[in-house]
Amino acid sequence: MARKGIRFVGDVRETDATPASNAAPAAGRLRQQIQFCTAPDGVRIAYADVGQGSPLIKAANWLSHLEYDWQSPVWRHLLHALADNRRLVRYDARGNGLSDWQVDDISFEAFVRDLESVVEAIGLRRFPLMGMSQGCAVSVAYAVRHPERVSHLVLYGGYARGKRRRGSSQDMEQSDALLTLMRQGWGQENPAFRQIFTSLFIPGGTAEQMQWFNDLQRITTSPENAVRIRQAVDDIDVSELLRQVKAPTLVLHCRNDAVHPFDEGRRLAAGIPGARFVALEGSNHVILESDPAWPRFIEEIGNFLRA
DSSP: OTTTOOOOOOSOEEEEOOOOTTSOGGGGGOEEEEEEEEOTTSOEEEEEEEOOSEEEEEOOOSSOOHHHHHHOTTTHHHHHHHHTTEEEEEEOOTTSTTSOSOOSOOSHHHHHHHHHHHHHHHTOSSEEEEEETTHHHHHHHHHHHOTTTEEEEEEESOOSBOGGGSOOHHHHHHHHHHHHHHHHHTTOSSTHHHHHHHHHHOTTOOHHHHHHHHHHHHHHSOHHHHHHHHHHHHTOBOGGGGGGOOSOEEEEEETTOSSSOHHHHHHHHHHSTTOEEEEEOOOOSSOOTTSTTHHHHHHHHHHHHHO
16 A cells, blocks of 8 residues: 555465556566465565576575565666576565564674575575675675575675674764664655665666655555665675685676775685676666666676586
């Protein structure tokens, strides 16, 4: 229900992809199935399975909603492209989306365990793994712990060190300021506070895309959980794990990303032995279909996964 924050969780859902006029061509023939698995601490994690062919698992990133994102003009082009001629598995991290909101543990370690739980639930033995934003760090940790399972690693817009681990007073101040904004305005009807985050994540978005992203923030998690998740991701540091990654790795990052600096993407690639780095032109943290770099983004990932 719009602006009421009410959500319903069933045991299993199948959702038709009802594309808008500018949706990816594959959207009309894709159907996602939503199911649940249980993490070691009893938290229910929602995951979606869509498409056919070689598998690709996408690690959860900050704020997601399996059903809402599937229809969103911010995410649908990417999700439909990844699921075209491929089996795409993704999930909502604990504390948001269709996964359990009332949880005791929101931490980096819990995020990694959630990914492990999804992998066990779907029964894949070996697969490529994709991370975006803080999902990159989760993917790195998983790849180091389970090298026998990860065939390829794709990392976009990510970092090894969260804002509070970069040694920059500016990053620390920005982290504190964003947390204050969340506490004060996340759940309000007026989207003014949430618009600040939207402007960071998709500064080049259309009015429609910005409205969808504003609404995503409101419906996907509570103000309290938003703060807890943000605190957890700002404190991530997987720098020491990078050199232990064995899987072939592709790292992509936009030059003018306002959420996680370009230098953090370069640091991520430099730390992983043999990683290939692709610099993309653009400023959107969530790459949009209208971005000039969008065709190259999809081409690079497709070629890498086929190699």
